[in-house]
Amino acid sequence: MGNGIARIANIAIFASGAGSNASKIIEHFEQPEQSKLGKVTLIVSNKSSAGVLGIATQHQVQTLIIEKEKFFRGDGYVHELQEHYIDFIVLAGFLWKVPATIINAYPGRILNIHPALLPKYGGKGMYGGVVHAAVIAAGEKESGITIHLVDEQYDNGDIVLQAKCIVQEHDTPDSLAERIHFLEHLHYPKEVEDCLRKLLKAGV
Numbered sequence: 001m002g003n004g005i006a007r008i009a010n011i012a013i014f015a016s017g018a019g020s021n022a023s024k025i026i027e028h029f030e031q032p033e034q035s036k037l038g039k040v041t042l043i044v045s046n047k048s049s050a051g052v053l054g055i056a057t058q059h060q061v062q063t064l065i066i067e068k069e070k071f072f073r074g075d076g077y078v079h080e081l082q083e084h085y086i087d088f089i090v091l092a093g094f095l096w097k098v099p100a101t102i103i104n105a106y107p108g109r110i111l112n113i114h115p116a117l118l119p120k121y122g123g124k125g126m127y128g129g130v131v132h133a134a135v136i137a138a139g140e141k142e143s144g145i146t147i148h149l150v151d152e153q154y155d156n157g158d159i160v161l162q163a164k165c166i167v168q169e170h171d172t173p174d175s176l177a178e179r180i181h182f183l184e185h186l187h188y189p190k191e192v193e194d195c196l197r198k199l200l201k202a203g204v
């Protein structure tokens with residue numbers, strides 16, 4: 001990837017939480033066919049206690065713990081990402097807004113997943129249980145997931161995939177989260193793969 005170099009793409013996953021999506025994506029690219037295309041080579045986290053770091057260790061993926069000051073006011077760790085030859089970035093439960101330095105260094109190469117049907121229930125502070133509680137409180141009959149490219153605003157870039165599920169009458173944020181996670185695990189790894197294939201085909 002990059003400059004027409006035909007090699008296996010290095011993927012960095014940015015995550016702040018448990019890392020169930022990160023785990024599925026790592027495993028996806030460990031399969032014989034997908035391993036020819038890409039590999040998760042770095043987990044980036046702003047939380048040194050995040051569950052995702054344990055998953056990285058299990059899969060022998062390198063980790064990078066980032067600090068606020070450098071992320072937002074320095075170069076956004078672009079130098080470190082380049083040192084790791086990162087080609088593509090996947091946000092999977094990453095709570096900080098991605099700074100322009102990274103977006104400019106990785107145009108069209110950063111994906112995010114949001115646990116609702118954007119443009120509704122997105123924006124600053126809308127993550128995890130807060131999103132599901134808002135969906136339930138609004139009496140929505142369906143919710144779902146949105147996978148989108150990342151730009152400089154929260155939950156705003158071009159949508160590449162949405163998938164829906166039913167909101168049941170007695171749903172709690174936890175029971176709805178379970179259904180949403182199922183959809184995320186089903187679609188996110190494949191969507192990362194499809195985006196990589198498109199970039200390769202475009203020769204960028």
Ligand code: GRF
Pocket residue numbers: 015017018019020021022092093094113114115127128180181184
């Ligand atoms: C997911 O629901 C994702 O949509 C949101 O954060 C959650 C991360 O879950 N952005 P996990 O850490 O991958 O289990």
